[in-house]
Amino acid sequence: MINDSNPILVKYLSLFEELLASDVYALEQSQKEALLLPVLNQLHQLHQQHCQAYQNIVDHHVGDAKKIDELPYLAVRLFKQLNLKSISDENVFKVLQSSGTTSQTPATIYLDKATSARQSKVLVKILQQTIGRQRLPMLIIDSPDILKKPEFSARAAGIQGLAFFGRDHTYALDENMQPNWPVIEAFCQKYAEQPVLIFGFTFMVWLYFIKALQNNGKTISLPNGILIHSGGWKKLIEQQVDNVTFKQTLMATTGISKCFNFYGMAEQVGSVFVECSQGHLHAPIFADVVIRDPFTLKESAMGETGLVQVLSALPSSYPGHSLLTEDLGILKGVDDCLCGAKGKYFAIKGRLPKTEVRGCSDTHSETSL
Ligand SMILES: [Zn+2]
Structure with missing residues (x-):
């Protein structure tokens, strides 16, 4: 059970306060990463400590990531398949279900009071x-x-x-x-x-x-x-x-x-990417994106379409701080949008056709990548 005397949680909360005190779009990418990465590293440790399933999936990632794109990530669909939470049952304050269609199992997200308040x-x-x-x-x-x-x-x-x-x-x-x-x-x-x-x-x-x-x-x-x-x-x-x-x-x-x-997504309520006056989606101080090649999962070059990985500084009750989505996106630029906002800006190009990431060959013909 996470309690307030847990040193990782205490450190996370104090680092998070620094994000809250910062301007949402004013920091250049390097300055922003210097604030955001330590928060994400604390969340990685916290969830390793308190969520066995997360620990099992990411156990080859020991120690802190040196760059945002080095952080391990979970496939977003795991929230449909597993009960991923880092809190005890009595601390569950709200259970959020994503609006899956009837043929789909909805994602289940466990919130405690602190995470829910942070999201709002x-x-x-x-x-x-x-x-x-x-x-x-x-x-x-x-x-x-x-x-x-x-x-x-x-x-x-x-x-x-x-x-x-x-x-x-x-x-x-x-x-x-x-x-x-x-x-x-x-x-x-x-x-x-x-x-x-x-x-x-x-x-x-x-x-x-x-x-x-x-x-x-x-x-x-x-x-x-x-x-x-x-x-x-x-x-x-x-x-x-x-x-x-x-x-x-x-x-x-x-x-x-x-x-x-x-x-934004149900798995990361709160840390949303909003369109600017130039029509670009911007990463706020609380979140970031990494675009990955759908086949190699290596970071894509700017301007290349790939899978969108979303990072959020918010979730302490479930391991949703670093997720590989099934959305396709394209990084448009960093720090130089004409609207004046700093950091990364990007566009969403649709969804990966119905297939697993690294899907088997019989579904491959459905992809139009
Ligand atoms: Zn902009």
Whole structure:
């Protein structure tokens, strides 16, 4: 059991405070790594000590990593297959389940109070850089029923996390996931002249809001609105909708010009990668990315598509600080984005087709790499 007198945990918590005190996007990559790497090394040690499964998987990695890309990582799908936690059962405060489809086992993430609080705090700190500090009237592109379901889904967690930034929370969809036009129109009338926040999952915003407006020949006017959306592009890419099309259609149907996607996962709630004014996803001080060649798993060169490894300084209750995702991404640059933010910036290019990383040859033809 982890307790407050555990020297590794004590050291982790004090190093983490330094991250919290730092500006989210101001440090150059080398300065940032000097702060972030020691935190990740402490988490590696902590989880080795308290999670037998993690220990078994990474036992050839002894000692501290000297560089971020040397840290061991877990395949993200392991959270669907194993109960990975570094706390005792009585310290489990919340169990988060990722929104798997019916054919898929959901990922299960165990949170203690400290990790959960850290996630909320960091999510707020990161998103305040984009949204600002004041609480805005908020239109949520979802059904209020999502919060009533007994299982605590990643979608519900996302809405709860973002709700902090809003007031007068208004749900745009009814229980059948259809636009609730009277509610939407009343919201637009009431707040037409002021900044508002709109939040939803990317595919739902597209299908049940933007396309629904278009298909019904409707437009609304929220010229001071900020849309924040997340949740993956897979379904939109299938419909050949890219970020540019998404933004243009949004502008045409709602007048919203401020639209920011963020990339994050249920296995690392809180440490999100938010799109900047230049359309790039940025790694905040609390997190980083490494792009890896899907076949060799070596770090890819800048501009080359590879698997995205995500690192997060947040999880102390489960070994999720270094994960190899099944997403494909591309590193766009380091320290030199025109928006002014330092550190790495990148883009997501879709998902690895349904196959294991280093999949067997009979599934290889499905990959388009
Ligand atoms: Zn930027």
